[in-house]
Amino acid sequence: MYILAPGIKGNAVRQWSLPDRVFFASGACHILAYAFLNAYPNCSFAPIWIKPARGFTGNHIVVVRGDIAFDYHGYSSWSRILALIERLRPGDGLCHGDVHPDNVIMTADGPRLIDWIGAVRAPAAFDLAISHILLTELVPEVADDPERPRAVDGAAQSEYARLAGMSQAALTAAIEPYLPIVRVRVLLGPAGSAALRERLIQRIEAALRSED
Numbered sequence: 273m274y275i276l277a278p279g280i281k282g283n284a285v286r287q288w289s290l291p292d293r294v295f296f297a298s299g300a301c302h303i304l305a306y307a308f309l310n311a312y313p314n315c316s317f318a319p320i321w322i323k324p325a326r327g328f329t330g331n332h333i334v335v336v337r338g339d340i341a342f343d344y345h346g347y348s349s350w351s352r353i354l355a356l357i358e359r360l361r362p363g364d365g366l367c368h369g370d371v372h373p374d375n376v377i378m379t380a381d382g383p384r385l386i387d388w389i390g391a392v393r394a395p396a397a398f399d400l401a402i403s404h405i406l407l408t409e410l411v412p413e414v415a416d417d418p419e420r421p422r423a424v425d426g427a428a429q430s431e432y433a434r435l436a437g438m439s440q441a442a443l444t445a446a447i448e449p450y451l452p453i454v455r456v457r458v459l460l461g462p463a464g465s466a467a468l469r470e471r472l473i474q475r476i477e478a479a480l481r482s483e484d
Contacts, residue, residue: 301343305333308342317342332388344389367392367399372406373424394450400443401450403428405458413468452479 305319317335334343334350341350368375369390376383392398407425412418433443455472 301333304344305335308335364393364395367394367396367402369399369402370406371399371403372411372421395446397443397446398450398453400429400432401447401454402457404447405451405454409468409472410458413465452476 309317309319315337317337317340320334320336320341322332322334332343334341336342336350339350341348341353368385368388369392370387371385375385375387377386378384404425407421407428411421415421429443429447430440432438433440436443438446452475455476459469459472459476
């Protein structure tokens with residue numbers, strides 16, 4: 273999971289200075305597709321826009337020729353990508369893996385998620401757990417007002433519970449099992465101060481002890 277520092281997506285100079293793979297995964301997949309087709313105009317690849325069904329968010333553009341697909345991950349099997357989507361377990365779906373305000377853009381059709389580099393197959397509660405950890409434990413470390421991201425998290429959970437027809441208690445219970453998993457993912461990356469990482473370890477250990 274790659275977490276961009278707050279403010280990067282609002283600063284064109286800093287965003288263009290990102291490593292190529294991170295830049296193209298952070299909402300610039302269309303630029304990579306255009307550059308590929310412009311560099312290899314006779315290679316018989318064609319762009320495909322992966323557009324979500326009504327009511328779902330997320331967009332992605334790849335270039336495809338036969339069973340070969342290309343995006344910021346490099347070359348992949350197009351049929352294998354489609355097969356993996358078809359094999360989603362009931363209750364599982366495509367989770368973004370890094371949901372926070374910097375990864376949401378407003379369009380004429382409503383909000384849309386960008387930056388799908390951390391996408392995983394999991395229940396929706398996993399994405400909510402990621403948002404919760406980001407907005408209540410990571411972002412407050414660097415925010416001018418630490419309470420603002422926490423308030424955003426509370427509002428997002430409240431709205432999700434309303435739309436899903438769940439009580440707040442039921443939503444909290446659904447998210448809880450995924451919190452240690454998300455904290456481990458954070459520890460595997462470079463994000464956070466030494467003090468934050470120590471707190472994450474303590475909370476992971478506490479969650480594991482509670483399972484005994």
